[in-house]
Amino acid sequence: MVDKKIRKNVENIIEGLSMNPSPESVVILDEVGTNSAIDDVRELTSCALVKRNEHESLSVVIVNKGKGINDMSTFVAMSTINELLALDDKSTAIKILEDTVEMHSDEEVRDNARSVKALMSLS
Amino acid sequence: MQPYDILISVNTNMKGYKMANLSISGISQRIFNTTKHENTVARSTNPFAASSFKGNVLTADVFESSVKNNQPAFTGKTKLMAAALVGNISNLGSRINAGIESVVAFGNRMKESVVNIWNRIDSIKLEDSVKSLFEPGIINKNTIAKMQPEQLSDVKMLLNDNIAKWSESLAA
Numbered sequence: 001m002v003d004k005k006i007r008k009n010v011e012n013i014i015e016g017l018s019m020n021p022s023p024e025s026v027v028i029l030d031e032v033g034t035n036s037a038i039d040d041v042r043e044l045t046s047c048a049l050v051k052r053n054e055h056e057s058l059s060v061v062i063v064n065k066g067k068g069i070n071d072m073s074t075f076v077a078m079s080t081i082n083e084l085l086a087l088d089d090k091s092t093a094i095k096i097l098e099d100t101v102e103m104h105s106d107e108e109v110r111d112n113a114r115s116v117k118a119l120m121s122l123s
Numbered sequence: 124m125q126p127y128d129i130l131i132s133v134n135t136n137m138k139g140y141k142m143a144n145l146s147i148s149g150i151s152q153r154i155f156n157t158t159k160h161e162n163t164v165a166r167s168t169n170p171f172a173a174s175s176f177k178g179n180v181l182t183a184d185v186f187e188s189s190v191k192n193n194q195p196a197f198t199g200k201t202k203l204m205a206a207a208l209v210g211n212i213s214n215l216g217s218r219i220n221a222g223i224e225s226v227v228a229f230g231n232r233m234k235e236s237v238v239n240i241w242n243r244i245d246s247i248k249l250e251d252s253v254k255s256l257f258e259p260g261i262i263n264k265n266t267i268a269k270m271q272p273e274q275l276s277d278v279k280m281l282l283n284d285n286i287a288k289w290s291e292s293l294a295a
Contacts, residue, residue, distance in 0.1 A: 002292045006285055009262045013282045016267025017275070024272045028279045036286055038293070 011044060018048035023056060030060045034067045042067075043076045050083040055092055062096050062113060063104065069112050081116055085123050094120055 014033055017025040026049065033045025046068045049057040061068025061080050068080045084093050097120070100113035267278055 002289050005260055006288045006292060009260075009285045010282065010289060012262045012264035013267060013278060013285065016262075016264035016270075017278065017282075019264065019268035020270060020275070022270075022272040022275060024275045025278075028275060028282065032279060032282050032286065038286065038289055041286055041289065 007040075010041060014041075014044050014048045018052050018057075026052070026054070026057050026060065029057075030067075034060060034064075039073045039076055042071060042073065043079045046071070046076060046080040047083045050080060050087070050093075053087060053089060053092060055096065058093050058096050062093070062116075063100055063109070065106055065109050069116050070109055077112075081119065084116060085120060090120050090123075 014029065017029050029045050029049055033048075034042055036042050036045070046061045049061050049068070052058075061084075062070075064070065066072060069077050069084070071077045071080070084090070087093060094117060097113045097117040101110050101117060104110050104113065262281065270278060
């Protein structure tokens with residue numbers, strides 16, 4: 001069982017970085033958070049990047065294989081999709097999904113992007 | 124011939140009746156001299172006469188106190204003072220009522236204020252940053268959110284350290 005204080009510190013660092021306007025914070029989240037071996041850390045990082053609702057942060061969780069909606073963990077992928085569906089302004093996310101469906105080299109990533117785009121169009 | 128002579132003669136001729144003191148003067152006195160009876164027998168339509176006042180009707184003057192004559196008369200300045208006193212006494216009830224109403228209104232206002240304050244306190248959600256101030260060793264996310272880009276390298280190290288601790292706690 002993970003210590004509550006450690007979990008809270010990780011949550012606060014990830015949320016603080018997602019609120020920080022510097023592009024460097026997105027890089028840190030991408031390098032450290034989405035590459036973590038812990039599912040909870042990847043899930044927290046992916047949701048924080050989606051909440052930021054910027055092109056760079058959304059690209060991390062939509063385009064990259066093994067991250068965000070393409071994560072091997074269903075828990076992380078579904079949490080990221082739920083966060084995308086909860087966005088008030090979905091225009092940036094839909095644009096990235098359309099570009100991914102049209103131009104990405106990996107078929108699995110394209111399929112995932114197509115499915116998520118269909119869900120966001122219906123919501 | 125007098126009328127009472129006839130009456131006496133009729134009465135004396137009736138059988139079975141015994142009459143005492145049948146002298147003419149005694150009978151005539153009993154019949155016609157009513158002053159004696161009026162002194163002893165109540166003759167009044169007052170229904171309470173037999174039990175209470177023997178036919179004497181009470182008047183309002185009966186209960187007049189003899190002390191009344193000793194009371195000072197209200198004249199001049201004392202009359203004004205008395206009028207002021209009476210005015211104050213007559214206003215006393217309304218003033219007490221007004222005071223009670225104001226106390227009740229004040230109580231209601233205080234109650235509403237307390238309820239409003241309580242509702243506001245209940246509705247306010249303490250932000251995590253405020254809560255974290257009271258928890259030792261908890262990193263403040265708002266502090267990180269306001270950091271400059273050159274300071275973020277430290278945050279990266281901090282994140283790595285905490286993730287490593289998390290991994291260690293899972294492995295243990």
